[in-house]
Amino acid sequence: MRTETRQGVPLLLVDDDGPALSTPEDALALVAGSYDGDVETVVVPVGRLDPEFFRLRSGVAGEFVQKLVNYRKRLVVVGDITAAVSASSAFHDFVVESNRGDHLWFVPALDALDARLSGSDSPEAPGSEGGVEPTPGPAH
Numbered sequence: 001m002r003t004e005t006r007q008g009v010p011l012l013l014v015d016d017d018g019p020a021l022s023t024p025e026d027a028l029a030l031v032a033g034s035y036d037g038d039v040e041t042v043v044v045p046v047g048r049l050d051p052e053f054f055r056l057r058s059g060v061a062g063e064f065v066q067k068l069v070n071y072r073k074r075l076v077v078v079g080d081i082t083a084a085v086s087a088s089s090a091f092h093d094f095v096v097e098s099n100r101g102d103h104l105w106f107v108p109a110l111d112a113l114d115a116r117l118s119g120s121d122s123p124e125a126p127g128s129e130g131g132v133e134p135t136p137g138p139a140h
Contacts, residue, residue, distance in 0.1 A: 001014050001015060001033045006117060011039060011043050012037070012039045013043045015048075021050065024066075026064070030068065042074070055088070065104050074103055074104070074105070077105070078108070080108060
């Protein structure tokens with residue numbers, strides 16, 4: 001993990017390589033790592049999340065995200081989630097609603113996160129580059 005500031009926002013960037021993240025304890029480890037740089041946003045590559053995260057019935061996503069929210073951390077999942085969105089209308093709706101909020105965002109790549117953080121009004125078209133719906137403006 002490393003901290004980096006993008007668009008004036010300090011981020012904790014989780015490494016691409018490592019064990020799958022799925023438990024509340026995994027989320028707490030990210031919270032602990034975020035205190036080094038006064039970070040409020042944790043960025044996790046899609047490949048680091050346990051596949052059960054994308055199956056809402058498992059409860060993994062809810063527990064994982066809730067633990068971060070309890071500590072006032074935003075989770076950003078970066079990468080292609082096309083397969084998960086295509087496989088489940090419930091997950092699709094979860095992504096759309098999450099991207100409308102401030103606690104959990106799904107973005108196809110770091111440049112899309114940069115655009116979101118900077119308040120750019122150039123969201124991706126639905127289904128393009130990762131199967132996510134367009135995100136609204138910056139978090140408030």
